[in-house]
Amino acid sequence: LRNSGQMQGSLRIGATSPYYILGLVRTFRERYPQIEVSVEIGNSQQVLEALEEYRVDLAASSQKLDDQRLTRLVLGSDPLVLAVHRSHPLAGRVSVDIAALKGHNLLMRERGSITRQLTEALLEKAGLDIGPLLEIGSRESIREAVIQN
Incomplete structure (x- = not known):
């Protein structure tokens, strides 16, 4: 990003899912319309490799990292759930062992x-x-x- 009175440049984001970041990207674009934003979707390993190799500027991943080189901010959390077709024998249960x-x-x-x-x-x-x-x-x-x- 260059700053010559008004922010310009590009921001490359790696993410495991667009779910948590699309609202943030929209807000960012409203504040900084001159900045081109791109989002690369991949699994956690791919996204973190892209960050380590400087192919993205920031990463949104579900993987917890203890890396002193990085700053971590929790955007949200999700439970691990079972998804089945409505006709599946396990469908309709509140929980499944x-x-x-x-x-x-x-x-x-x-x-x-x-x-x-x-x-x-x-x-x-x-x-x-x-x-x-x-x-x-x-x-x-x-x-x-x-x-x-």
Whole structure:
């Protein structure tokens, strides 16, 4: 960014999901209309690699980091939830015990995704070996796969 009386330049943002940042980007654009903003979406690993390699200026990620080179600000939090088609046997329940997943096919995010890491940790802690897995590369694609199922 250059400052010659009025902010100009570009801001490159890496994010794991547009959910938390789009409102912030809109507010930023209203305040600084001369600054070009670009958003690159990827999983946590991809977004943090982009930040480390200076391909983005800031990153919004679900991964907690203890890196003294970075400043961390919490934008929000989300629970890890199970999504099933409305006709699925587990649909309509208020909550689902993780053991109930045994015998069901599981759609998983790709390796490098925090969602996948959390899911695998929960399954391991419960002593469950769920399979077969179908690996899908984005939240939106998983949503579509559930709807189409």
